Amino acid sequence: MKLQLQIKMNEALFLRNPESSELGKNILKHSVQLIYKGGFEAFTFKKLAEVIGTTEAGIYRYFENKHKLLVYLTAWYWGWLEFQINYQTNNIEDPIVKLKKVINLLATAVKDDEQTGYLNESLLHQIIIAEGSKAYLTKQVGEDNKQQFFKPYKDLCAVIGVIISECNPAYKYPKSLASTIIEMAHFQNFFMNHLPSLTDFGNTKEEAEIIAFLNNLVFSSLEKSAVEPRV
Amino acid sequence: MKLQLQIKMNEALFLRNPESSELGKNILKHSVQLIYKGGFEAFTFKKLAEVIGTTEAGIYRYFENKHKLLVYLTAWYWGWLEFQINYQTNNIEDPIVKLKKVINLLATAVKDDEQTGYLNESLLHQIIIAEGSKAYLTKQVGEDNKQQFFKPYKDLCAVIGVIISECNPAYKYPKSLASTIIEMAHFQNFFMNHLPSLTDFGNTKEEAEIIAFLNNLVFSSLEKSAVEPRV
DNA sequence: ATTAAATGATAGGAATACTATCATAAATAA
DNA sequence: TTATTTATGATAGTATTCCTATCATTTAAT
Structure with missing residues (x-):
């Protein structure tokens, strides 16, 4: 038996629940593929409709606009990732081992064969790297945040923040360190592949090096911040 | 005497040099104001033309499209910031003091009265925080990079990387740490103001705290990475 | 079997992202 | 000074994007 994991999505993100119909699932599935291939800027509902074999209006019945769809996809990803983290660190008691596991999960490409259901987590991971921050780097970030669109991201950050505090209760910046880990796991990956001179991994292009950097x-x-900074 | 600093811009970024005419300078000046006010997504050449009192076609004679204009603005900012850093760390010999100064410059809002010429550095700094990564988070990042559009950013990163290596020649990730500092100086600022629960500075909203976090x-x-990691 | 809900098909409108043309004004060179 | 290049203004126009509306038809629920 393979149990399907259901991620509870914020209802304000869609007009009609895309998980409730075949068309909706197709929208999710093919939007991931299209955004992955052509990037978010070039992605339009018209192209998506053509690929699926429906009409533009058909997509608009599910999502108000492509921004909402991007926010939906990112929210889904963060929810999925938090589940992965909880699942994979479940029986680990040492917070240091736990945190290392988290860094690994954040910085490691999802394997294609792990794919569940209609959303391709591997492609989604790539989308989050290249497009994820566009979900909140907007003028409407305030309203979107009021509507709780970023809750999955914030929840994930909080979970990691707690692990950080378990590692060192005296550490003063658990949440900022958590968001730094998340963002850098992705940005260093993007830089490594597209602007390699911004990293130290340009030659090998190995995820393992990003993980080593983040761990360091x-x-x-x-380790050190229990004591006063020497410098 | 107030000497005007001229930043040498990549000629492939524009069709006609905006610094060569009043109209061009107006394009730069007002695009910064418009992007600051309404965000990059809502920014159009038509709106810009209306504000300036010229026509859409007039803008297109200077910039191919708004993406190039954004890349221009970010490139200018990074060039300007590298100059600021070189200037303000000029006579400092201690690399640790130097690096602290760099972190301060990265994370501190530019004062309005420091404004030079037609580009408002204070607004530009805010634009870089909210829109800066959109300059490279695109499908064309490869071609743009081939055309050296990101050279100022990479140069700045290299400069900071050198200072890091001066602080600790054994440190293995000077470039990745440099890009991490740059990105986090901005992202933590954005988070602090718009998604405060992703940081530890939501209550005070003080830049000084971001600086303390980055320094830590x-x-x-x-300090530690000369020795082997204990964990 | 009746009603409700979801989809398909089509239309259309406002805004965006451009390109082209021509006349005029301003700067430069002969 | 005149001739000529160059920059701007004014206007038009096209393809695409982003979105709303309508109506018929199919599918699902009662």
């Missing part, structure tokens, strides 16, 4: 960054901070 | 992050990494 995080654990040197957590 | 950077110098704990640099």
Whole structure:
């Protein structure tokens, strides 16, 4: 038996629940593929409709606009990732081991064969890297936030923040360190592949090096900051 | 005497040099104001033309499209910031003091009265925070990079990387740490103001706290990484 | 079997993202 | 000074994007 994980989505993100119909699932599935291939700027509901074999109006019945769809996809991803983290760190008691596992999950490409249902998590991971921050880097971030659109992201950040505090209760910046880990797991990946001179991984292009960098960054901070900074 | 600093811009970024005419300078000046006010997505050449009192076609004679204009503005900002850093760390010999100064410059809002010429550096700094990463988070990042559009950013990153290596020659990730500092100086600022629960500065909203966080992050990494990680 | 809900098909409108043309004004060179 | 290049203004026009509306038809629920 393979149990399907259902992620409870914010209802304000859609007009009609895309998980409730075949068309809706097709919208999710093919929007991921299209955004992955052509980028979010070039992505339009018309192109999506053509691929699916429906009409533009058909898509608009599910999502108000492509921004909402992007926010939906990112929210889904963060929800999925939080589940993965909770699941995979479930029986680990050592917070340091736990945090290392989290860094691994954040910085490691999702394997294609792990795909569940209609959303391709592997492609979605790539989309989050290249497009994820566009979900909140907008003028409407305030209203979107009021409507709780970023709750999954904030929840994930909070979970990681708690683990950080478990590692070192005296550490003063658990939440900022958590958001730094999340963002850098993605940005260093993007830089490594597209602007390699902004990283130290341009030659090998190995995820393992990003993980090593993040581990170094995080654990040197957590080890030392119980004491006063020397510099 | 107030000497005007001229930043040498990549000629492939524009069709006609905006610094060569009043109209061009107006395009730069008012695009910064418009993008600041309404965000990059809502910004159009038509609106810009109306504000300036010229026509859409007039703008298109200077910039191919609004993406190039954004890249121009960000490139200008990074060039300007590198100059500021070189200037303000000029006579400092201690790399640690130097790096602290860099972090301050990155994370501190530019004062309005420091404004030089037609580009408002204070607004530009805000634009970089909210829109800066959109300059490279695109499908054309590869071609844009080939045309050296991101050279000012990469140069700045390299400069900071060198200072990091001066602080600790054994540190393995000077470039990734440099890009992390740059990005986090901006992202933590954005989060603090718009998604405060992603940071530890939501209550005070003080830049000084971001600086303290970055200093802690950077110098704990640099202090310890001469030795092998304990964890 | 009746009603409600979801989809398909089509239309159309406002705004965006451009390109082209021509006349005029301003700067430069002969 | 005149001739000529160059920059701007004014206007038009096209393709695409973003979105709303309408109506017929199919599918699902009662």
